Amino acid sequence: MISKGAKWIGWTGVLMLVIVFLLALIGPYVVRHDAEKQTGMPFQPPGAEHWLGTNDMGQDIMAELVVGARTSLTIGIAAALLATLIGTAIGLVSGYSGGWVDSLLMRIVDICLTLPFLPLMIVIGVYMGPSLITQVMVITLVMWAGKARKIRAQTLSLRSRGAVLAAQSMGAGHFYILWKHIFPSMLPLVIPQFVQAVNVSIMMESSLSFLGMGDPLSKSWGSMLFYANSRSAFLTEAWMWWVIPPGLCIVITVLAFSFIGYCLEERVNPRLRAYQAASLKGAKSAVKAALPGTSTADLLAVESLFVRYPKENSTMTAVDDVSFVIKKGEVLGLVGESGSGKSTVAAAVMQLLKPPAMVEQMGIHFADRDLSRLSPVEMRQIRGNRIALIPQAAMNALNPVMSVREQLAEAILSHRKAGKQEIQERIDQVLMQVGLTPRWGAAFPHELSGGMRQRAVIAMALINEPELVIADEPTTGLDVKVQVEIIKLLKDLQQRLNLSMIFISHDLPVVLSLADRVVIMNQGKIVDQGQTLTVAHHSTHPYTRRLIDSIPRIRTARPLQEQR
Amino acid sequence: MSANAKAAEHMWQEDLLQVRALRKTYAIKGSNKYKMTVLDGVSLSIKPNETVGLVGASGAGKSTIGRIIAGLETSDSGQLIYQGKDLQRMSAKERKQATSSIQMIFQDPYESLSPRMTIEQLVAEPLVIQKLHAKDSEQRRHAVRDALTEVSLSPDRYMQRYPHELSGGERQRVGLARAFITRPKLIVADEPTSMLDTSLRLDLLQLMKELSERHGIAYLFVTHDLALTRGFCDRLLVLDQGKVVETGTPEEITEQPQHPFTQGFISALLELDSF
Numbered sequence: 001m002i003s004k005g006a007k008w009i010g011w012t013g014v015l016m017l018v019i020v021f022l023l024a025l026i027g028p029y030v031v032r033h034d035a036e037k038q039t040g041m042p043f044q045p046p047g048a049e050h051w052l053g054t055n056d057m058g059q060d061i062m063a064e065l066v067v068g069a070r071t072s073l074t075i076g077i078a079a080a081l082l083a084t085l086i087g088t089a090i091g092l093v094s095g096y097s098g099g100w101v102d103s104l105l106m107r108i109v110d111i112c113l114t115l116p117f118l119p120l121m122i123v124i125g126v127y128m129g130p131s132l133i134t135q136v137m138v139i140t141l142v143m144w145a146g147k148a149r150k151i152r153a154q155t156l157s158l159r160s161r162g163a164v165l166a167a168q169s170m171g172a173g174h175f176y177i178l179w180k181h182i183f184p185s186m187l188p189l190v191i192p193q194f195v196q197a198v199n200v201s202i203m204m205e206s207s208l209s210f211l212g213m214g215d216p217l218s219k220s221w222g223s224m225l226f227y228a229n230s231r232s233a234f235l236t237e238a239w240m241w242w243v244i245p246p247g248l249c250i251v252i253t254v255l256a257f258s259f260i261g262y263c264l265e266e267r268v269n270p271r272l273r274a275y276q277a278a279s280l281k282g283a284k285s286a287v288k289a290a291l292p293g294t295s296t297a298d299l300l301a302v303e304s305l306f307v308r309y310p311k312e313n314s315t316m317t318a319v320d321d322v323s324f325v326i327k328k329g330e331v332l333g334l335v336g337e338s339g340s341g342k343s344t345v346a347a348a349v350m351q352l353l354k355p356p357a358m359v360e361q362m363g364i365h366f367a368d369r370d371l372s373r374l375s376p377v378e379m380r381q382i383r384g385n386r387i388a389l390i391p392q393a394a395m396n397a398l399n400p401v402m403s404v405r406e407q408l409a410e411a412i413l414s415h416r417k418a419g420k421q422e423i424q425e426r427i428d429q430v431l432m433q434v435g436l437t438p439r440w441g442a443a444f445p446h447e448l449s450g451g452m453r454q455r456a457v458i459a460m461a462l463i464n465e466p467e468l469v470i471a472d473e474p475t476t477g478l479d480v481k482v483q484v485e486i487i488k489l490l491k492d493l494q495q496r497l498n499l500s501m502i503f504i505s506h507d508l509p510v511v512l513s514l515a516d517r518v519v520i521m522n523q524g525k526i527v528d529q530g531q532t533l534t535v536a537h538h539s540t541h542p543y544t545r546r547l548i549d550s551i552p553r554i555r556t557a558r559p560l561q562e563q564r
Numbered sequence: 565m566s567a568n569a570k571a572a573e574h575m576w577q578e579d580l581l582q583v584r585a586l587r588k589t590y591a592i593k594g595s596n597k598y599k600m601t602v603l604d605g606v607s608l609s610i611k612p613n614e615t616v617g618l619v620g621a622s623g624a625g626k627s628t629i630g631r632i633i634a635g636l637e638t639s640d641s642g643q644l645i646y647q648g649k650d651l652q653r654m655s656a657k658e659r660k661q662a663t664s665s666i667q668m669i670f671q672d673p674y675e676s677l678s679p680r681m682t683i684e685q686l687v688a689e690p691l692v693i694q695k696l697h698a699k700d701s702e703q704r705r706h707a708v709r710d711a712l713t714e715v716s717l718s719p720d721r722y723m724q725r726y727p728h729e730l731s732g733g734e735r736q737r738v739g740l741a742r743a744f745i746t747r748p749k750l751i752v753a754d755e756p757t758s759m760l761d762t763s764l765r766l767d768l769l770q771l772m773k774e775l776s777e778r779h780g781i782a783y784l785f786v787t788h789d790l791a792l793t794r795g796f797c798d799r800l801l802v803l804d805q806g807k808v809v810e811t812g813t814p815e816e817i818t819e820q821p822q823h824p825f826t827q828g829f830i831s832a833l834l835e836l837d838s839f
Binding site: 161181185481484 | 634636663664670674678693694732739752762763766835
């Protein structure tokens, strides 16, 4: 699926390319003059005999253009093909084998990347003599290394993918894995790389020829410009028919490949696509008038929230008519299996959903303000300040190159001005609250254990004394022991600081232990909600019962104890 | 050889797989001196048709054992005696043959299935790699249908579909069918349930159990979720910092943990459980 705009651009590119190819392929049969021979008077303006006039030697310019098209396309495609092939092969081998092979190949790539293009051309040209082959060689030499790097990076990430490991565990050989699993995943990347390479090599060929370093015996668009320039075409009127046509040809060809490349690139990179879709649809168009029906005791009130995603010709509803309120000091548990839309709700509250998501709501009221109507700047002041998020993956949530203390300081400073002394005191205070001794503040994320990292993330969330904390699966992926610690900590913090919290989890026992009220979601809809104990013991909703009954117990199965 | 030693030898021979004194260290990046010990002399044995659970905290090395057995990694020292032969000393060809009767299912049902292949191609892949029924595509197809039926997926509905059209639970069944198609004697299951929703976890284990009963398959079940091993595993090994610290039935270990690590682990679980 590509956006309409990109498709249009792509087809324009194809059309332009067809014109250039037609020029190269059937040109010789239409233009009857020989580009190498003098067929008219020098400097003849365009006319019936010579459609685009003649040059200083009386050669037909139209005929030259046709020959030039062949040269440019041949060199462009040959060099791009070689560079892409070599780059892909080296990148695959290097990324897949790793170890010293990888190191060696990557050093060679580094060297090639630093090679200066023009001097290289001059040196090689002197040794081999200027010719088509020399040009192809130089362009390939300059271009393959960049491709190899890109392919290697991709291979590295594919090599540890589950599907590759699975094949390996079935006893598959290296060649089989490379050919059947890695290369096909690479193709969508290789093809746009090739198109871009054609583009660059045509430009390179033209520049080389224009500087007189091309093959003097074969005519190309660049060499036409070289002769036009050296025979002072610009001093006469001849530039109009001698300079503009080859110039135009280069522009059209390069543009054509760029357009096609852009279109392909968008197909490979879905992010580009997402931004386009949004501008087309006008994501927030359907905001209706908000009802001021919320009481002041409610800290957050979400009314009729819908989130939809476009899906081939239709939409997929991720969040379907969700409404709930949170009172001050209350913990709301949001429970559901993966794909139930619980995290999407949180992202919608934080106004973090980006296109292609389409959000509709009657209102998301936070402390008497409708968050859905705030400007991005206003929202930024609330986010991380009055509403804070504790995200799931603690390792990814922290900046690996900053110490915990620096990150905490940054979190404060992004919302208010504060003196150094004040900042340090606040950081010490928060670190103590989350159970880290202040000296750990100097540590970098990788120096912390999983549990400590999660504490640091909680500290980040609490640093600006938020009124509402949204914890999105804060214990998932942690060891059982650490999970217990973190849950205790959150419980304790919530009581001490009287936090209001949305606690999102697929882990029902964890939620039952923390939340005052629970909301149970399934396939985007709220299927059940109520006070935690009531839901746990008395809910008759089949989905809720299934969730509760499927909790495996390590000792004999027994009913939930009334111990909260 | 004394009678005792002979008896011991005999017992060893009954095992499908013996892992003896397995050691594995990883080099720490940027340091020539220090290495991280992942496995510190682990020994274990699996009898035919037996389900052995390997539990422990993350980083205890439990996945590494599974990966070494499945041939995804090599050990620094130690032996893997499979049906009386050392897997790590086999030639590449012999090893390949042996691996057709050792298969693996993975943690992530989204990643471990290539998105470009249909379910039929995915399930048939071990046959392709092992060059089984190479000439007879009808037989291959038949084998795929069989394997899918074994994991309760209707072949007619699923064979031509792609992984992205399936739910997590269905994908994990496809993974199981793919492991089963070569009729293995041992399946290494590396946290196969951890990415599934709670309500589906027990279903998958039930299916694995039935498969094992029908076809005599042994499992090495790697998990951090002790609660799941009850009723599924015959025997548990508790791993801590690269060493086996305790063995026993799931009941023994959950009711009367002996080793301090296991005790701490169980009490943390109980605390979670009691919420």
